[in-house]
Amino acid sequence: MARRDAPELSLRACVDVVLEHALQAVPGADGAAITASAPHGRYRTLGESGLYAVAFCEEQYRIGEGPVLSALERGTVVVPDLVDDGRWPAAGGALVAAGVRSVLCVRLETLEDGELGVLSLVAARPGAVTAADVPGARLTRLLVTTTLSALRTHEQVAQLEQAVRSNRDIGVAMGIVMAHRRVRRDEAFELLRAASQRSHRKLVDVADDVIRTGVLE
Numbered sequence: 001m002a003r004r005d006a007p008e009l010s011l012r013a014c015v016d017v018v019l020e021h022a023l024q025a026v027p028g029a030d031g032a033a034i035t036a037s038a039p040h041g042r043y044r045t046l047g048e049s050g051l052y053a054v055a056f057c058e059e060q061y062r063i064g065e066g067p068v069l070s071a072l073e074r075g076t077v078v079v080p081d082l083v084d085d086g087r088w089p090a091a092g093g094a095l096v097a098a099g100v101r102s103v104l105c106v107r108l109e110t111l112e113d114g115e116l117g118v119l120s121l122v123a124a125r126p127g128a129v130t131a132a133d134v135p136g137a138r139l140t141r142l143l144v145t146t147t148l149s150a151l152r153t154h155e156q157v158a159q160l161e162q163a164v165r166s167n168r169d170i171g172v173a174m175g176i177v178m179a180h181r182r183v184r185r186d187e188a189f190e191l192l193r194a195a196s197q198r199s200h201r202k203l204v205d206v207a208d209d210v211i212r213t214g215v216l217e
Contacts, residue, residue: 012046012047014147015034015046015148016049018031018119019032019034019047021140022049022119022136022137022140023050025133025140026136026140027192028102028122028123028125028128028130028133029050029104029123029128029129029133030051030052030122030124031048031049031051031053031056032048032120032121032122032127033047033048033049033056033057033119033120033145034048034108034115034118034119034120035057035118035120036115037072037118038119039062040198043057043060043068045058050145051099051122051152052098052099052100052122053120053122055099056095056100056103056122059095059098060091060095063090063091065088065090066091066092066095067079067088067090067103067105067120068118070209071107071118075106075107076104076105076106076107077103077104077214078104078130079102079103079104079129080129081127082095082096082100082101083101083126093154099124100123100124102122102123102127103120103122104130104137105120106119106134106140106141108141110151117144119137119141119144121133121137124177129148141168145177161189166204166207169208170189170192170203170204170213172212173206173211173216174188174206175188176211176214176215176216177192177216191216192206192207192210195216195217
């Protein structure tokens with residue numbers, strides 16, 4: 001099977017596309033970030049763009065409260081001005097000190113391996129991000145689902161292509177061993193497998209050597 005010339009996709013590339021779209025959809029925002037939440041309260045930032053996004057996420061992970069963590073439970077959190085919002089006494093002050101005043105957080109669909117996610121949009125000015133921006137953020141949530149689905153499909157196709165190439169190469173190497181050693185197909189496979197075990201290398205790597213050199217060491 002010929003390898004298709006396709007652009008390289010990665011989770012980070014997909015996240016960057018989403019964050020760029022988010023900042024366009026919510027023009028009042030100065031920064032955006034995506035948080036993933038694994039079981040047992042472990043959080044990680046998949047990507048960030050613009051101002052304040054890194055500090056906004058990291059302070060909440062450290063303190064254990066804040067708009068991101070609330071959005072994981074409630075779905076959508078809007079904060080026109082953190083100075084006037086008393087829901088997160090510890091995190092609120094830390095976020096204001098980091099330069100964040102208004103916040104919009106929207107829970108995402110499941111990302112990968114059962115993780116939930118949150119798209120956060122933050123601004124330095126109070127009232128720069130409001131409930132009026134929720135529709136734009138929710139459209140971005142749809143883009144997250146679409147791009148991550150494309151990533152998974154790309155990875156599945158790449159894995160399938162790799163498996164086909166590996167099986168093909170092993171088959172070619174078996175043919176070479178059969179011709180040189182005058183053995184049956186099953187015996188050729190056992191010889192390749194034994195060489196793989198002796199050298200502590202993958203079977204496909206041994207097969208590549210046989211194809212390249214024409215002999216099984």
